Amino acid sequence: MRELSMRPLIKNGxxxxxxxxxxxxxxxxxxxxxxxxxIRQRQGRTLREVSSEAQVSLGYLSxxxxxxxxxxxxxxxxxxxxxxxxxxxxxxxVSERMAIIDGAVIPDAVPxxxxxxxxxx
Numbered sequence: 001m002r003e004l005s006m007r008p009l010i011k012n013g014x015x016x017x018x019x020x021x022x023x024x025x026x027x028x029x030x031x032x033x034x035x036x037x038x039i040r041q042r043q044g045r046t047l048r049e050v051s052s053e054a055q056v057s058l059g060y061l062s063x064x065x066x067x068x069x070x071x072x073x074x075x076x077x078x079x080x081x082x083x084x085x086x087x088x089x090x091x092x093x094v095s096e097r098m099a100i101i102d103g104a105v106i107p108d109a110v111p112x113x114x115x116x117x118x119x120x121x
Contacts, residue, residue, distance in 0.1 A: 026101060028094065030067030032076075035093045037065040039083050054082035 040050055047065070051058040056078060063069040064079070071079070080087045 026098075027067060028098070029064075029070050031094045031097050032071065032090070033065040033067040035090055035097070036079060036083070039085055039090070040065070043083065045083075050079065050082045054078040 040047070047058050047062055051061040054061065054075075056075060060069060061079065064071045064075070076090070077087055080090055
């Protein structure tokens with residue numbers, strides 16, 4: 001099997017000189033499935049309950065949660081609606097996980113230079 005390395009990314013002032021093989025980076029669908037499963041389990045809900053509310057087969061939802069199937073944007077919307085969480089929340093969680101895996105530092109607060117200044121007169 002041939003290994004592919006990822007080129008460094010330079011965009012918007014961000015530079016990464018980390019070289020990774022594709023096999024070192026988890027699949028997006030795996031991280032997405034982990035996040036969805038975690039939310040469902042923390043709610044104490046079963047696959048059957050969520051699949052019924054999302055109008056998706058139990059087997060397909062199970063495969064999405066295990067990272068074995070890709071989920072379309074429409075399916076993600078149905079699942080997140082059934083879980084009563086906004087899609088952006090799930091995507092943010094997945095994005096943060098992927099960034100941490102890549103070694104990026106996730107700030108806990110907005111940097112001062114990005115906070116608008118209000119002038120008091």
